[in-house]
Amino acid sequence: MHLSALVVASLASTCLSAPSANVEQQPIGASEPNSIGSTWTRELISLHRHLISTESISGNEYDVGQWLSDHLKHDGWTIETQKVNNDSSRLNILAYPGKVRNADLLISSHIDTVPPFYPYKIHSNDSETIISGRGSVDAKASVAAQIIATKKLLAEKKLKPDDVALLYVVGEEVHGDGMRAANALELTPKTIIFGEPTEGKLAAGHKGMLGFTLNAFGKAAHSGYPWLGRSANEVLVQALSALMKLSLELPKSDKYGSTTINIGKIEGGVAGNVVAQNASAQIAIRIAAGTPDEIGKRVHKAIKAATDEFKTPGHEDEDMYEIVFAGKGYAPVDIDHDVDGFGTITVNYGTDIPNLDKLDGQKRYLYGPGSILVAHSDHEAITLSDLKTAVQDYEKLILHSLS
Structure with missing residues (x-):
């Protein structure tokens, strides 16, 4: 049986509620292989569509979490929600189909996205059906596929209800506060399958991360008399130049390549004719080797050396900058990938894996x-x-994890 426009049309008759945003519905190409069965395909498309259509930019995840909770509850799953940072509008979701909340297998991903929101669209060309929209890949594709794989194995009696639980968290795209909060759930699975875009391969690991804000302090003055002030912008520019030189000297590894520095956001000053009193930059370092502590010390040293020239007699102890680290950061993360039949990949982005405390002997997969x-x-x-x-x-990974 081939997919056709009937697949999209049939979505309206499923048990899922209407999406929270306008959805452009177009026919699905008849050339798509029906590899998981038409019923499961329809449910997969519908679930994926609703997740994308419900905007869930980090900090605004309540609606998608509520919808997903209701959907799984409708299927008979037990739902537990967890406030993140004591905020009732930001909820992690723990769902389990049996009586055991602390199952041997935990399947997890995140339900928040980066801004801005892009609406759901689906269209077909001669060979493919393409689905777009914010979160269509990162990571609502993983969420939808994980849920359908789990439900399919349960329906086929290949998976017992007490063997598995799902954990979907908020805040991954910002600081990982959702997954860090999940440590309080005291889950002790033997295996965790994390969902992020890996091109359909098992990730053998990902780079570490160290993020910080660099604040520069100056003294305001009229731009016609700059010697009466000190430009925070000049302090910042000098410091950033030193960091760019430092990036060429930071550790490398055969597995992860080079450690890289990204200057993501710069702000400073109030007007072109005013010597800037304040300036700042937000910076992310992707660590290929070494530890955040080691690299943080090198950052401090480079910035100090670059800004010493701005000190003036009698003001040697005056603060010209501060470095505010966004947490402790983490070193490169090695991930289990011992499953036959999968290609492997290393990725440069960060995940929630280091935010969840690891137990001795616990297996962790990223796919x-x-x-x-x-x-x-x-x-x-x-x-x-x-x-x-x-x-x-995901079915293969689930069965492998429980074998």
């Missing part, structure tokens, strides 16, 4: 459909065939 190269962009999209393949691959 998901779609490419990180289109995630966070205005052309984020995934093919239906990749989404369906992910269901099959």
Whole structure:
């Protein structure tokens, strides 16, 4: 049986509630292989559509979490919600189909996205059905495929209800506060399958991360008399130049390549004719080797050396900058990838894996459909065939984890 426009039309008759945003519905190409069965394919498309259509930019995840909770509860799952940072509008979701909340297998991903919101669209060309919209890859594709794979195995009696639980968290795209909060749930699974876009391969690891804000302090003055002040912008520029030179000297590894520095956001001053009193930059370092502590010390040393020239007699102890680290950061993360039949990949982005405390002997896998190269962009999209393949691959990972 081939998919056709009837697949999209049939979504309106499913048990799922209407999406929270306008959805452009177009026919699905008849050339799509029906690898997981038409019923499961329809449910997969519908679930994926509703997740994307419900805007869930980090900090605004309540609606999508509530919808997903209701959907799983309708299927008979037990739902526990957890406030994040004591905020009742930001909820992690723990769901389990049996009586055991602390199952041997935990399947997890995140339900927040980066801004801005892009609406759901689906269209077909001669060979593919393409689904786009914010979160269509990162990471609502993983969420939808994980749920369908789990439900399919339960329906086929290949998975026992007490063997598995799902954990979907908020805040991954910002500081990982959702997953860090999940440590309080005191879950002790033997295996965790995390979902992020890995191009349908198992990730063997990802780079570490150290993020910080660099604040520069000056003294305001009229731009016609700059010697009466000190430009925070000049202090900042000098410090950033030193960091760019430092990036060429930071540790490398065969597995993860080079440690990189990204200057993501710069602000400073109030007007072109005023010597800037304040300036700042937000910076992210992707660590290929070494520890955040080691690299943080090198950052301090480079910035201090670069800004010493701005000290004036009698003001040697005056603060010209401060470095505010966004947490402790983490070193490169090695991930289990010992499952036959999967290709492997290393990725440069961060995940929630280091935010969840690891138990001795615990196995951790990272897999998901779609490419990180289109995630966070205005052309984020995934093919239906990749989404369906992910269901099959998650089934393999689930069965491997419990074997």
